[in-house]
Amino acid sequence: MNRLRLWLLAVGGAGLAVLLVAACLDLPDFGGDRHPYGDRAVHASLLRHTANTVASVNFDQRAYDTLGEMSILFAAVLGCVVLLRQARDEHRAPPEPAEVARPVRRYALLVLPVALVTGLYVIAHGQLSPGGGFQGGVVAATALHLLYLGADYGALERVRPLGLYETTDALAVSAYLVLGLAPVLAGTAFLANTLLPYGTFDTLSSGGTVPLLNAAIGMEVASAAVVLLAHFLDQAVEIEEEHGS
């Protein structure tokens, strides 16, 4: 059985490898100068005063696509919350306060505010410098969890009222939708970046609706990551199986 499986894998893998290498040899040369879509994306981004072209692609030219991406994230968090709920044969035990080595505690509490501010900075400057809502959201959410490393789980739970983050997650998704619908009411297309002035190039308020959509995504990703990690941590730290059942 196992040998058969390995043989099948070897034959299939070799065939796929040959096809992939043949395809690679036929691709345009690496580092080539012809990028028609890239050139047009850069042109469109500069027309709308967005310094970070990647943000312009994500939140202006392909904003509809980002809506789908955000929905995937939202649905996945929902799925995880359902999968990782407390089952009938389990109970919650408050975790014991644990000893933390002093250097770890000091370092974690020192880095926490720095990491949090860095995350918020990366979100806020999404349309100007590399980064944006997705990246900054993850940084901000994980920064909170330094409290778990530096203190203990109880301390993390006190700064992390889960209901609030779940509501924020849903609100951020709705905010993105409302920002998408506003141009429809104004007579243009869904998620079209036509409502707001494009502002001065390379300033915080440049890019029309790009900074707003970026902020909505930042909020969504940060709260989604917090909710997701909370449920995994609950499983590891708090939820236990009933004994003797």
Place this chain on the structure above:
Amino acid sequence: MHVLPYLVAAYLFLTGCYGLATSRNLIHAVGCLAVCQSATYVLLLAVGYRDGGTAPVFSDIRPGSRPVVDPVVQALTLTDIVVGATVTALLLALVLQIAKRHGTVDPDELRELRG
């Protein structure tokens, strides 16, 4: 070597597939899936590279002064990473439930349990 980055992507993908097929642990399998997916990051970024290009961000370079790499594939890679992370989270949650209900994370034993 103008095809090397593409070949690296193919190699990563095949390595991930091998790991997936021979995996004895579901958590390991989820990791292998992430390796497969990282092949797509390498491929996308390799397709978008331009010789001597820099990041397509114009906050510190004058537009047109330097060639920039393709921003479209970079945005696609970002989408790819986000989807990859959510899929990983969902799969790990499923593995956790399987471990609880069946007491094992070996895919072969699971098949025997299910008959």
